Amino acid sequence: MSTAQLAAVSYLARYSGHTHALYEYQLREWFSWCEEYGLDPLVAVQRAHVELYIRQLGDRGLMDSSVVTMMHGVRGFFRFAHIDGLIPSDPAVYARLPKVHRDESCTQGLDRLELIRFLQVAQTISIHHGALAYLLGINALRASEAAAVRIEDYAETLRGHRVLHLVGKGNKPATMPITVPVLRVLEACRGERTSGRLILRPLTGNPVDRRDVYRMVARIAKAAGIPRHISPHSLRHAAITNALDAGVPLRDAQILARHADPRTTEHYDRARGNLDRHGVHFLTAYVAGVEPSNSQSVGVSHTVVGLPIDSVRSGVRSAPRSGLKLMLESLDHSRTISSDQKVRVDLTQGAPESCSNRLNRIIEQPLHRLNQGFEARRDQSGKRTSHGPGNDIADVERQ
Numbered sequence: 001m002s003t004a005q006l007a008a009v010s011y012l013a014r015y016s017g018h019t020h021a022l023y024e025y026q027l028r029e030w031f032s033w034c035e036e037y038g039l040d041p042l043v044a045v046q047r048a049h050v051e052l053y054i055r056q057l058g059d060r061g062l063m064d065s066s067v068v069t070m071m072h073g074v075r076g077f078f079r080f081a082h083i084d085g086l087i088p089s090d091p092a093v094y095a096r097l098p099k100v101h102r103d104e105s106c107t108q109g110l111d112r113l114e115l116i117r118f119l120q121v122a123q124t125i126s127i128h129h130g131a132l133a134y135l136l137g138i139n140a141l142r143a144s145e146a147a148a149v150r151i152e153d154y155a156e157t158l159r160g161h162r163v164l165h166l167v168g169k170g171n172k173p174a175t176m177p178i179t180v181p182v183l184r185v186l187e188a189c190r191g192e193r194t195s196g197r198l199i200l201r202p203l204t205g206n207p208v209d210r211r212d213v214y215r216m217v218a219r220i221a222k223a224a225g226i227p228r229h230i231s232p233h234s235l236r237h238a239a240i241t242n243a244l245d246a247g248v249p250l251r252d253a254q255i256l257a258r259h260a261d262p263r264t265t266e267h268y269d270r271a272r273g274n275l276d277r278h279g280v281h282f283l284t285a286y287v288a289g290v291e292p293s294n295s296q297s298v299g300v301s302h303t304v305v306g307l308p309i310d311s312v313r314s315g316v317r318s319a320p321r322s323g324l325k326l327m328l329e330s331l332d333h334s335r336t337i338s339s340d341q342k343v344r345v346d347l348t349q350g351a352p353e354s355c356s357n358r359l360n361r362i363i364e365q366p367l368h369r370l371n372q373g374f375e376a377r378r379d380q381s382g383k384r385t386s387h388g389p390g391n392d393i394a395d396v397e398r399q
Contacts (some may be wrong), residue, residue: 004031004042007081014080018144026073042081050074050095065097071097109237110137112245118235121224123185126202129216131189134182135199136217136235140256142169143213145234149198151190154178168258176256240268285380 001009008027008037012020033053033346034041053074057067075092082090122133135146145166154164161177168174178186189198197207208216213232221230227301240257244265248256 043331140239
């Protein structure tokens with residue numbers, strides 16, 4: 001066994017299941033590429049070789065995300081070979097990978113009505129289809145997790161909740177509550193049994209595996225009249241997206257999905273592209289209507305664009321569309337004011353102030369006061385000797 005093969009075996013020994021099979025395939029592709037070009041897969045590799053391999057993966061028609069995934073096993077292979085002292089440096093650590101810009105998950109999920117329809121139709125096929133649909137669509141289980149659920153896993157009651165114990169991705173244990181509708185379906189599927197796998201094949205009575213779960217989901221989707229391809233992950237996707245649409249906080253949705261990184265959960269948030277909830281509406285209303293904290297000292301009244309400050313602040317805190325509505329009302333009112341008096345304010349001099357001048361005053365006034373404070377501190381420390389008006393700290397604070 002060569003040094004590269006020994007390093008590959010020791011690296012793959014860290015993983016099991018689907019991760020082991022995926023990384024084994026990726027290393028097999030890397031070894032084949034090196035053999036084609038007469039390179040040792042480990043010792044004689046430089047960063048330029050890794051860059052060429054990444055380029056060739058892209059030339060084969062793989063998407064950028066697929067190229068990044070194909071390099072997971074290769075980069076880990078070199079990283080641990082460097083840790084074990086088999087190579088002096090890691091040639092893949094600084095290899096440039098394509099950037100993947102993805103704001104939302106590309107999985108074809110189900111909206112609220114489709115999810116309801118899916119759950120209803122699943123119970124009409126068989127009790128096992130119904131239990132599978134609820135575990136996937138309500139508890140957001142993965143296909144392998146739902147297939148592995150045993151009757152003993154949800155027999156415990158914890159702090160007044162019936163809970164389900166499972167081992168998730170990466171052998172991570174998890175505990176989640178079971179709601180009454182889900183428990184009712186699971187109990188119907190259990191029947192008189194007291195142990196063993198919960199979901200069985202309706203015809204043979206044997207426990208289902210991951211492939212059976214895919215076939216059962218496809219049958220339910222066809223019976224429900226859903227025209228597009230639906231997989232078990234589509235049900236998990238539907239559970240997370242509908243939870244976010246229902247107003248579940250991101251942290252709680254992350255716990256439901258059992259994601260290690262909240263950024264992964266953010267990809268499921270379909271409301272991120274909602275332009276009616278964009279922060280620019282609230283910022284526009286805030287800038288157009290809210291005075292700085294020292295507005296009383298400069299004699300500015302609390303009426304801006306015909307809207308009282310209290311109404312502006314209450315509008316900003318209201319429903320998601322209030323920011324857009326408030327901005328439109330402000331723009332409609334400003335059309336009735338002359339162009340040099342876009343903002344209606346009353347200064348101590350009684351002269352109206354234009355919009356640009358007012359914004360400049362709001363921005364520059366804190367900087368002017370800050371500079372005065374620095375000047376006063378320099379005078380007290382003896383770095384300057386001028387004692388003109390406004391150089392004393394007390395004078396600055398009284399302004």
